[in-house]
Amino acid sequence: MGKIVDIKNISMNYHTLERETIAIKNLSFEVYKGEIVVIVGPSGCGKSTILSIISGLLTPSSGEVIVNGQPVNGTNKTIGYMFQKDHLFEWRNILNNVLIGLEIQNKLNEDTKASIEKLLEIYGLGEFKYHYPRQLSGGMRQRVALIRTLAIQPELLLLDEPFSALDYQTRLAVADDIGNILKKEEKTAIMVTHDIAEAISMADRIIVLSKRPAFVKSIHKIKLTLENERTPLSSREAPEFKDYFNTIWKELDVHVR
Incomplete structure (x- = not known):
């Protein structure tokens, strides 16, 4: 399974007249052909910024992004971007x-x-x-x-919270549709969501980010026990589903004390 994306120690700093804000710090991960990788993290940690960097819409302050063996330098016709x-x-x-x-x-x-x-x-x-x-x-x-x-x-799809504008029932149905389309078309995808259950239902791997400045806190390879073929909807019936949910929820460190 070939490597499609290689993110090497990227950092992203934003400058204003008053101060410098470090949004992302020394972040690294890889994505392999045919995978659906979902990024979750606390609100404001820079999830969408990462997609913009991969797509070439933003240039990181440091580090390197390689897509299909080529350093990202501006926008890339082999990358498709689906927005909210x-x-x-x-x-x-x-x-x-x-x-x-x-x-x-x-x-x-x-x-x-x-x-x-x-x-x-x-x-x-x-x-x-x-x-x-x-x-x-x-x-x-x-x-x-x-x-x-x-x-x-496109050889790579970037999906930035593509279901967030939909009501809950529609969101479940459309996530199931789109997850199945991506698998049937054998596409490689990186998706950002704030919905842990949605991430588990769709992902081959989940990358959990820390709060800002964001770095990779953990990576979970999703393995589910199912009687029939895995789909985003059927994934929610797996006995391991709630265990992944509880683990990732604790790692996000966003709950009220």
Whole structure:
């Protein structure tokens, strides 16, 4: 299993006129091909900052990020980024929203369009491809946002709390959908969430960060005993689920004393 991401001792300092704030300090971890790695940590510890550094949107104060054997230096076409909000264009129908990345990269042709239409069909959106975003539920919009991200065939997906804007029931269903899509498409993903249960349900490994300045406090390889195939929803039924939850909750050190 090849290494896709190698983060080596990155630190991130923010400067204002009054002071310097150290957000991340000497943080290192690796991500391997086909893995879903989920990052959890106390609020404000820099989880989203880490994704921005990996994507090349931010440059760390020190350290190095290597993706697919190449140092990150600016944005990278092999990385797809899915944000908290779906950022769909309301004046474009679903198909044209999904095709926008291919348009920007000048890769839109009959073959790529056909493959995207097939993806929409496979994941239950084919009959909605000529609808507009306002006609879709929040969960369906997030599925569209993921397929738009997959359309450019990224080697690495970054997901920044992609379900946080959804109500609880929809959130469970969409997490299950998206977790299954990522596995079926054999994608490598790094996801940030503040929801421990969500992290355990989706992750192959969970990285627990300390409070700011953030460093890697622990890494948990998630192994669950299940009768049937593992999905994000079925993961919650595993006997080990509550043990992982309790351990990670204690490590986060966010509870009120």
